[in-house]
Amino acid sequence: MKTIGFDSHNHDACISDALGIATDICAQQKLQFTPVRRRVLEILLHEHRAMGAYDILEVLSSEGLGSQPPVVYRALDFLVKHGLAHRIEGLNAYTACAHLDHEHVPAFLICRTCKAVAETDTGIAQGRLGQAAASAGFTIEKVVVEAEGLCPSCAGAAA
């Protein structure tokens, strides 16, 4: 289990690595990694941060890549469906996947101040929730785990 998000890192490399992996994934699965889709992922990667669909649309729009909501929602649907991005339910927002290289059940640490998002893994389906579901006869198809709070730098700034 590795948490990614609040540590500093070579961000340019991080972005280009992720785009490379995403390109490979799309090629392998014969998915069309179109300009809009690529650009939306790029925008999300550029910030390690949850962004609203309309925030992204604003950027796209300023670049002539589409100016109406369906454009960005379709791209986000594509990215989320194929695991390249995640939706943050608690914020009605989206973030690039930080663990492109393997299957996972994501869990998020979300800073309520700066909206920075750290992604980590969780074995929740094998844990207590999994037990509860099993004993209730419930079939889990999807799990949302989101923790909201303060990231180290915002906690420091507040102190």
Add this chain to the structure above:
Amino acid sequence: MKTIGFDSHNHDACISDALGIATDICAQQKLQFTPVRRRVLEILLHEHRAMGAYDILEVLSSEGLGSQPPVVYRALDFLVKHGLAHRIEGLNAYTACAHLDHEHVPAFLICRTCKAVAETDTGIAQGRLGQAAASAGFTIEKVVVEAEGLCPSCAGAAA
């Protein structure tokens, strides 16, 4: 850890018990358990199910208890703030708290077909997410755990 929601039970008693406890809680904390607030909780209790704010508003409105969105959102804010109800982030919906009698970090099993909601406890903050947060220096203030899938009766109906 007890899961409540998919088992059958005496629902009338369940509702009146919960309303009684809610009344006590409000009295103890000197909160005003006004007609609108009580009625919204009652509506949520009546279904063990996630309901959208506008669904609830429709019922209120048909009873002359208020016809504008702020009425229901205020009541829901009150109920959620004081732990009498929970917001289901994955559905933009609300459900009555099924564990009124003790403090807890709720986790939900949500049927994607019938929207039935079972509430259970989770020790997530002490589990892997807690570890991840601690090692990242992140301060957790609130945790959302929601599993979407099929409840026993919908799974049976589909088969």
Add this chain to the structure above:
DNA sequence: TGATAGTCGTTACATTATAACATATCAATA
């Protein structure tokens, strides 16, 4: 009684998301 905090009713609006349909593009193949 007056002061205060909390609640309610209402208007108007902001934000988030989708339905529906026409057009365009791509990939496989007749």
Add this chain to the structure above:
DNA sequence: TATTGATATGTTATAATGTAACGACTATCA
């Protein structure tokens, strides 16, 4: 190459969810 079918895009319009702001009312208590 031309055709076809699947996929993606552009656009208009609208649905669904949620809030800001203001004035009136109500409970409580000094």
